[in-house]
Amino acid sequence: MNTQPRVIGRPRRRVDARAKVTGQTRFADDIMLPRMLHCRLLRSTQPHARIVSIDASKASSIDGVHLVLTGEQFPIAYGILPVSHDEHALCRDKVRFVGDPVAAVIARDEVTAERAVNVIDVTYEPLRTFASPAESLAHEEPRIHDYGDHGNVHKAVALQFGDVDGAIAAADHVFDDVFFFEGSTHLPIEQHATVAMKDPDGKLVVYSSTQTPHYLHRALTKALAIPAAHIRVVATPNGGGFGGKSDPFNHEIVVAKAALLLDRPVKICLNREEVFLCHRGRHPVLMRFRTGVTGDGKIIGMDLQTLLDGGAYGSYGVASTFYTGALQTVTYDIPRYRFRGCRVFTNKPPCGPKRGHGTPQSRFGQEVQLDKIAEHLRVDPAEFRLRIVAPPDSVTANYMRVGTIGLAECISRVVERSQWKDKFRKLPLGRGVGLACSSYLSGAGLPINWNDLPHSGVQLKLDRSGGVTAFCGATEIGQGSDDVLVALIAEVLGIDPFDVRAVTGDTDLTPVDLGSYSSRVTLMMGNAAIQAAERARDILAAAVSARLAVPSTRLVFADRRVFDSEHPEHGVTFQEAVCIAEASVGTIGTTGSYTPPKSPGHYKGSGVGPTPTYSYTAAVVEVDVDPETGWITVPRVWIAHDIGRALNPTLARGQVEGSVYMGLGEALMEEQAFRRLPPRLSQALVHKFPSMLEYKSPTTLDMPEIFTDLIEHPDPEGPFGAKEVGQGPLLPIMPAVANAVYDAVGVRVDQIPVTPEKILRALQAKAAGKPARSGPAAFPDIAWPEPLLVAPPWEGGDGRASNEAKRTGRKAEAGIEAKVAVPR
């Protein structure tokens, strides 16, 4: 038995804090090895072109150059999703964006490598460039990739849950709105870096700033055709990730290959411009919401279309596409729903997962439209939302299982703390408040490569010192995953977190954890860690029970002791308990693992969106807008997050505030935008401002006061009741800002970012008697596929599509898995 939590729920210094404040955390670029060489990449200057020839003879002859690599050496394609293995470490026949890597030089130092890269001659035959989704939809040829749905459409999906058209036709009010969400990038302060080497046995070792060492391990296995067992990937602590280090990257594969060929350590560290080009960030999304509402404010049908600008490669794009439509139903009751999403290729750096992965864009549209609906129905937007919050323990129209839902409490809390009722529509011109809500996954319910294996594993070693070592593949990207691991084990075993050593993110030493993405680590690693720790506790309890002649059910593990709850003085130290157990049963090691519960959806696409439990957030943002210039500032934000249980409130608060910060950056200023060079400079499509100075992100001077509330009702699925906190709190910020602007100056900015220029344009339109709005005019006609028809649960549906060929299910998917995983 255990007493009240001693570790969980208390604000604590995180276990890796000392290393961080003393500069001793070893990031990938901090690794310096004897005989280490350095790599630089030659990147395409053309946005879309055939490679006619590459002449590297001059580069090879430079003193200090050890190796020049081109696409010739990388015949095997790879990619993060099994359905989009469309990347080669170096381009082979064509380039697809300015920045696509074409060749690599490995030299004694970076300066020499750079000099050699600059004298490689590449002859290109330019192809038509696709700068926008409209252009990609308009021209089927030339195709950027020779796979995908058709032309330059990577993926178009359509799902329908019930008679949406009938519902909308029968609605008292129909709202039809088009929104645009500009792309943005992660901008981690640490630039991506990788060091590869052969270990003394001749096996490949790769240290990299990756959020997903397991997937990098798989990609290296495939792309280099080496058995997985002969590759070790070590994820170094990431200096910020935010989703930007979740793909296997070309530079990682290049230095791995070079290290194998040269039998010397090889390092690459991208410069800042290259980090912008790596990207995999927020997809620009154009979206249209048609929503039918009854006179008393019930949503009876919603029809959502999204158009994603995918950039030049697949990346996570198919998942991102589904995510733009997956979570609309888990916040509010939407009985009939249709979602159609289309991702096109363009000649720009590839988009992928950024914090909130695919969901912030459509969450923005949905929450701004709800504000418009409430306005039209003359109800308070908070009251309106409270009436339509999704019920707990329910299954949505699209077969997402909602468990606990603290959304109503989140709304009530921010309404109360912000004094919403005294402010909304009552502040003087130029000041306003806006409210918005959101939800996010506590880990994706399905792995990227479908299989029946656990998503997270933890091993524990208890030794005679009384110390415990925890091994787990989870990756520390700054969010505090090592601290969660150590804290949970310390709690269960009644020891101090400092007594537990974490060994993480190492494919040789640790059991697989799928990686730091989809806010999955606390819940999945956490449950695995608790299982491993409880198994260890049971072993110790059995041995101590025999020694002390006390029933094991009466034993308490606390304060580094194991003792009789009825006679607390009667007990042994934790270290003695370990020794007693080891003498009794031998070396003590336990394992724990976690696999999420099965989801109720069985249609194609139902794999994106399910999670063991959703987090919920509500936020009120206050803005000051100058009605003359449109200049906007945010003085205050109130945010309440349904976290289930805050394992370490200091870190949980940091995740919420960091999300608010990143949300404000997206809401107000951040843009991953492109321009064409003038004709005399090739007209190439280039990044507008690949530098931190010009890519604006908020500084200390831009930050508002943030009032954070953690709503804690432990969730049965989470470790000690915890849900996610790393992504959900970002989502309501952008729509809340747009809604606040309307409250402040009476204009709608239906596009992100909400810049002074756009506000001013809307104010000018309003003054001219035109619609008081800045935003996209229309959504294009897209040749959608026939939707999969899935009856909602309340119409007798079983989670399957009535018009989908019977799927062979897991077995077929497992076949893909086997094909990918088997070493050649």
Place this chain on the structure above:
Amino acid sequence: MKVRLAFTVNEETVDILAEDYKTLLEVLREDLGLTGTKHGCELGECGACAVLADGKPLLSCLMLAVECEGAEITTVEGLAADGRLHPLQECFADLGAAQCGYCTPGILITAKALLDHEPRPSRERICEALSGNLCRCTGYLQIVEAVEAAARQSVAPVRDEDRR
């Protein structure tokens, strides 16, 4: 071409040969193995590489090492003394001011420069002083609070071994 460089780093004399084109940042990290100082842009945009030169904060990525001849440089490795963390380090660790920890050395150094000159700065002054240091994780609030806490801390800092 390599040149001889002589200066003081964290109160230790340094006398080395290094490439003349190298920035102070590169010499610290690559020639002296002081990898605590970070880089995020190498263009003076992010503040991650801040060090103290004769007590003043500067961006080591914008400074050639040869320009630092004779200077007294302090890096994050020089903040702790006599086995004790600097109060800023203690407060950053306790109050969640370091998440990924990558911008942290530059921010600690910048904050130290502020506190050395203004022991009790207002919140506005702290925000102003740190406005050239980008952090993508925290949203800055816990950082500002940690600097305030360090400024308030009048008791002697705690030794590592006393903390247990």
